[in-house]
Amino acid sequence: MDKEGYLSVTDIVDFIYCPRCFYFNYVLKAGKERTPKMARGSDSHKCIEDKSKRAKIIKGLPKLIKKFEINLKSKKFNFNVKIDCLMFNETFAYPVEFKSSLTKLFYVHKLQLAAQSIAIEEVLGKKVPFGYIKSISNGNVVKVEMLKALKDDVIKTINHMQKVLISETLPVPTTDSNKCADCYYKKFCKRI
């Protein structure tokens, strides 16, 4: 969440991972860990940005304008997005999310792109038929159709997050106990 109270896509991903992580961070203000893995990811992003300025990012698309590191705010749904690369023309836009490695496509990857699509449509007024995830390690690309159901899931999640913030109600813990093993909030969580 930024200083103006806009939620970030990372917040949405964290909330889906475990709503309690979000609660500990923003309601109890228990802090948030930035892991060395996250730091490495940022460095890799910079590297691919430099390379991609000169190369074609997604083969098969018509010639499009490319912009990197775009920040957009959805005032309607109170969240912001940082788009690694946005390719666009007058009518259509295609967000590209770079990942250090992509061995498997998870649902949260699709939701990240869907959140970006919502913000693009609201702020830039362009249609977003597809988004892309590109692996930095091997250059593989996954095309994701921006279905209404995906965008509805983003909005539903954001509404749920806002409810937690306003009501300050402790959400139920994740049902996947494997997630708790390395959780930064493990100590707080076990005391509740």
Ligand code: SF4
């Ligand atoms: S310890 Fe488990 S339930 Fe608690 S915040 Fe962490 S992931 Fe969620």
